[in-house]
Amino acid sequence: DIAPAAVHKVRWLNAMAANRPGKRASSIVITLLDYVAAEQITTYGLFLENTVCTGHWFWPGPDQCFRCQRYGHKSYKCPSPHPICACCAEPHDT
Known part of the structure; x- marks a missing residue:
């Protein structure tokens, strides 16, 4: 489990593409304050809306x-x- 306090910010990777009509999936960027939480997501994934989502480090x-x-x-x-x-x-x- 990821503590809510570990989440600093959540945003769409591409906000304009995420809001296109008919789009069924899009990428998000989650900025975390806890390195251990980030390691857990990249290792085990994240459970969102009854789906296991893979996590990757984001380097702009x-x-x-x-x-x-x-x-x-x-x-x-x-x-x-x-x-x-x-x-x-x-x-x-x-």
Whole structure:
């Protein structure tokens, strides 16, 4: 059993995708304050809504700008004067 006090925060991994009509499953990120609780979930899983769910450690990837396609910043802080297309690398929006 995981003590409720061990749970710091629960959020959707991708909130927009989780709310699509007809979607039957989605991933959540559970931030825990207790390392032992995290080990239990990754080892034994977690029982939610009559289903045993597998647990994995979550390591967020590096920030990537979807304006210039570079790493290390988000698009709202992009220093580049021109956008770069993610598909063809030409100077236009994707």
